[in-house]
Amino acid sequence: MAVTMHDVAQRAGVSIKTVSNVVNGYPYIRAETRQRVQSAIEDLGYRVNMSARNLRTRRTGLITLAVPELSLPYFAELADSVISAADTAGWTVLIEQTSASRERETDVLSGRRRHLTDGLIFSPLALGPDDIALFTVDFPIVILGERVFGAPADHVTMNNVAAAKAATLHLASLGRRRIALIGAHAGEQVGSAALRTAGYLEGLAEAGLPHDPALIGEAGLWHRSTGAEAMRRMLDDGTEIDAVFALNDALALGALHALHAHGIDVPGQVALIGFDDVDDAKYSVPALSSVDPGRDQIARTAVELLLERIGATGDPAPFRRVVPDSRIVGRESTGDVAQGQEGRLVSVQEGGIETVEVASG
Amino acid sequence: MAVTMHDVAQRAGVSIKTVSNVVNGYPYIRAETRQRVQSAIEDLGYRVNMSARNLRTRRTGLITLAVPELSLPYFAELADSVISAADTAGWTVLIEQTSASRERETDVLSGRRRHLTDGLIFSPLALGPDDIALFTVDFPIVILGERVFGAPADHVTMNNVAAAKAATLHLASLGRRRIALIGAHAGEQVGSAALRTAGYLEGLAEAGLPHDPALIGEAGLWHRSTGAEAMRRMLDDGTEIDAVFALNDALALGALHALHAHGIDVPGQVALIGFDDVDDAKYSVPALSSVDPGRDQIARTAVELLLERIGATGDPAPFRRVVPDSRIVGRESTGDVAQGQEGRLVSVQEGGIETVEVASG
DNA sequence: CGACTAGTGTGCAACGATGTAAAGCCGTCG
DNA sequence: CGACGGCTTTACATCGTTGCACACTAGTCG
Numbered sequence: 216m217a218v219t220m221h222d223v224a225q226r227a228g229v230s231i232k233t234v235s236n237v238v239n240g241y242p243y244i245r246a247e248t249r250q251r252v253q254s255a256i257e258d259l260g261y262r263v264n265m266s267a268r269n270l271r272t273r274r275t276g277l278i279t280l281a282v283p284e285l286s287l288p289y290f291a292e293l294a295d296s297v298i299s300a301a302d303t304a305g306w307t308v309l310i311e312q313t314s315a316s317r318e319r320e321t322d323v324l325s326g327r328r329r330h331l332t333d334g335l336i337f338s339p340l341a342l343g344p345d346d347i348a349l350f351t352v353d354f355p356i357v358i359l360g361e362r363v364f365g366a367p368a369d370h371v372t373m374n375n376v377a378a379a380k381a382a383t384l385h386l387a388s389l390g391r392r393r394i395a396l397i398g399a400h401a402g403e404q405v406g407s408a409a410l411r412t413a414g415y416l417e418g419l420a421e422a423g424l425p426h427d428p429a430l431i432g433e434a435g436l437w438h439r440s441t442g443a444e445a446m447r448r449m450l451d452d453g454t455e456i457d458a459v460f461a462l463n464d465a466l467a468l469g470a471l472h473a474l475h476a477h478g479i480d481v482p483g484q485v486a487l488i489g490f491d492d493v494d495d496a497k498y499s500v501p502a503l504s505s506v507d508p509g510r511d512q513i514a515r516t517a518v519e520l521l522l523e524r525i526g527a528t529g530d531p532a533p534f535r536r537v538v539p540d541s542r543i544v545g546r547e548s549t550g551d552v553a554q555g556q557e558g559r560l561v562s563v564q565e566g567g568i569e570t571v572e573v574a575s576g
Numbered sequence: 577m578a579v580t581m582h583d584v585a586q587r588a589g590v591s592i593k594t595v596s597n598v599v600n601g602y603p604y605i606r607a608e609t610r611q612r613v614q615s616a617i618e619d620l621g622y623r624v625n626m627s628a629r630n631l632r633t634r635r636t637g638l639i640t641l642a643v644p645e646l647s648l649p650y651f652a653e654l655a656d657s658v659i660s661a662a663d664t665a666g667w668t669v670l671i672e673q674t675s676a677s678r679e680r681e682t683d684v685l686s687g688r689r690r691h692l693t694d695g696l697i698f699s700p701l702a703l704g705p706d707d708i709a710l711f712t713v714d715f716p717i718v719i720l721g722e723r724v725f726g727a728p729a730d731h732v733t734m735n736n737v738a739a740a741k742a743a744t745l746h747l748a749s750l751g752r753r754r755i756a757l758i759g760a761h762a763g764e765q766v767g768s769a770a771l772r773t774a775g776y777l778e779g780l781a782e783a784g785l786p787h788d789p790a791l792i793g794e795a796g797l798w799h800r801s802t803g804a805e806a807m808r809r810m811l812d813d814g815t816e817i818d819a820v821f822a823l824n825d826a827l828a829l830g831a832l833h834a835l836h837a838h839g840i841d842v843p844g845q846v847a848l849i850g851f852d853d854v855d856d857a858k859y860s861v862p863a864l865s866s867v868d869p870g871r872d873q874i875a876r877t878a879v880e881l882l883l884e885r886i887g888a889t890g891d892p893a894p895f896r897r898v899v900p901d902s903r904i905v906g907r908e909s910t911g912d913v914a915q916g917q918e919g920r921l922v923s924v925q926e927g928g929i930e931t932v933e934v935a936s937g
Numbered sequence: 938c939g940a941c942t943a944g945t946g947t948g949c950a951a952c953g954a955t956g957t958a959a960a961g962c963c964g965t966c967g
Numbered sequence: 968c969g970a971c972g973g974c975t976t977t978a979c980a981t982c983g984t985t986g987c988a989c990a991c992t993a994g995t996c997g
Contacts, residue, residue: 217714262687262691263691264631265691265692266627266630266631266634266636266692267631269627269630269631269692270625270627270628270630270631273627275627275692277670277692284656285646285652285653285655285656285659286652286653286656286855288649288652291646291647291649291652291655292646292647294646294652294671295645295646295647295673298646298671298673299673302673307670308671309638309668309670310655310659310669310671312656312659312660312663326623330623330624330626331626331627331630331636331638353578439855439856439858439859440858440859443859468859469859471861472859472860472861472863475861476915494647494800495800495856497800497801498800498801498804498829498830498833499833499860499861500832500833500836500860500861502833554837
């Protein structure tokens with residue numbers, strides 16, 4: 216049915232192996248021979264059978280990116296960046312959506328939901344530090360996010376605490392005294408919510424502001440709807456506020472919606488800042504200030520680390536943790552710039568590479 | 577290195593083929609044997625080698641979804657829907673980003689950028705009706721969108737003209753007389769822009785409104801920034817308007833930004849409606865009215881048609897064109913509902929399946 | 938002049954699974 | 968009692984490539 220190397224070889228009058236050599240850019244081939252093979256390939260419309268090559272080489276050229284949901288803009292943009300970075304290096308990305316379900320996240324690691332790929336970039340949302348054992352597998356992993364530390368894998372993360380503290384201090388520096396937080400996860404010790412909340416508290420302390428529990432708004436899932444809801448609850452309770460730090464942009468945009476619904480002017484009465492700096496932030500009304508965690512750099516670094524490890528032979532290198540630079544992007548919602556202006560950038564903290572020793576299995 | 581069927585067979589004391597039979601759910605196996613094999617699999621942590629299976633069965637269980645960019649919310653949400661639909665059927669989706677580049681779109685069809693998958697769901701943005709020849713390939717394709725008709729492939733599309741007409745008439749029914757359009761592609765005869773513009777003109781005609789070229793705003797790419805820009809241009813020109821129909825939601829949200837920047841009240845002075853009904857539409861301020869083209873149904877149908885054709889043996893069935901139902905979702909930006917209320921739905925037109933005869937190659 | 942190196946091409950045996958066909962075994966039916 | 972059919976298991980060839988080892992030619996070096 217389909218054209219194989221055998222057909223090409225026959226037509227070009229060479230051996231099957233020579234066709235393979237041409238296809239793979241083996242250098243020691245006479246120009247004339249190469250030409251003849253190329254022509255045969257074109258004439259017959261031959262395409263390499265990837266399944267056969269993959270079987271033989273024990274490599275597929277695919278990597279998995281496992282994220283909670285593509286419909287969340289942060290992850291869609293992350294996926295975009297990862298795909299582009301991988302593509303540049305000649306690799307292809309297979310996306311798994313885990314819906315933040317524990318079962319699906321475990322499946323990704325166990326391989327039930329990860330056939331066929333050479334490595335995994337994994338942004339877990341359900342698994343936590345107690346699940347480190349699950350990360351001992353026979354393919355390389357790069358972990359994203361703040362839920363799992365100490366696993367035998369490279370890790371690209373962000374300056375959550377420092378960035379959240381900077382965002383809080385930014386609001387305080389604008390003279391705000393009643394700074395609410397939207398998106399907290401009560402009782403959690405790990406994950407972005409906990410870290411960013413910690414940064415918020417540090418920021419309050421440094422600014423000499425009291426910590427008022429009424430200013431903490433819970434939101435389990437970080438969607439617009441939950442952000443709007445949390446904000447609405449707080450406003451309905453009559454809690455007095457003059458600023459809001461939302462733990463991501465979706466929450467912030469939801470909160471913005473609720474603030475407007477209550478007839479509250481942003482930034483006049485309440486200043487608002489989000490986290491992630493997704494594309495949307497630029498275009499809301501007013502344009503949303505945010506923390507840019509360096510998403511593009513995260514994607515590029517993750518792909519780089521993963522490919523390095525996939526290609527590695529010999530002794531496994533020690534695992535690394537990379538923290539890209541993050542910045543505050545001040546826009547209209549904090550009164551940092553006037554309408555139509557670009558965001559003002561405040562560098563938060565420079566990241567870097569840290570080498571982590573983990574007992575390897 | 578890795579565990580193979582051979583190892584499992586040895587441990588379970590059966591032949592390799594019996595292991596294969598167990599793994600594949602072949603019914604005629606003694607319960608006791610099956611149990612022994614299962615245990616061996618668990619003990620050894622065996623996983624099927626997909627590359628080997630794919631080579632042997634000539635099928636990978638993967639389908640490609642080729643879209644312009646994931647960072648565009650419409651395509652991110654479409655990808656989400658397609659992945660979920662495929663997953664339900666036990667298939668995996670590989671996403672290709674074409675950046676709307678002609679070269680990359682051609683590559684997707686030629687296979688240079690589409691190894692390893694059994695079929696393709698393709699939303700072209702650069703290829704047009706002159707490129708039909710490229711669609712004659714040896715794997716099934718389902719085309720999305722409105723740029724390519726008559727190609728030898730199934731096609732899932734939308735009621736663009738009817739829906740755009742309905743959106744325009746909706747604005748007219750609110751008493752609006754100067755209805756601007758944002759997102760036109762001057763000179764184009766095919767594609768969503770042309771069809772929706774045609775619908776807009778039909779709507780104007782039916783409402784007895786004159787067609788004023790000053791009301792047509794160009795925007796090559798349908799991003800927020802270009803929407804904002806087109807709107808700004810029109811407002812700066814002093815063109816008088818009392819309604820805007822943006823050809824997609826990103827444009828609409830950009831336009832909303834520009835309207836606010838000009839101090840124009842929505843919907844008080846200008847009513848606004850978009851197209852696509854992306855998630856964001858619900859959460860803008862004011863909430864954006866839009867046209868829901870039935871994205872979920874599109875995704876499900878596309879997957880269904882593709883898998884049907886992949887599984888098909890024997891004579892190829894004639895190609896089908898499916899048009900899901902679309903609806904108008906009236907929200908605050910057209911004054912259809914008050915703040916916080918759900919959108920009001922107006923059914924536009926019922927879709928259906930049409931069978932198309934195309935000369936098969 | 939013999940040994941070596943670089944350049945060019947090939948044959949064979951895998952990679953790890955599944956399709957095909959067929960071989961036993963058993964009970965049942967005519 | 969022999970044929971038959973359902974159940975259970977297996978042997979073997981095969982999917983299309985690439986790694987490895989080797990053959991052969993020319994030119995080069997000591």
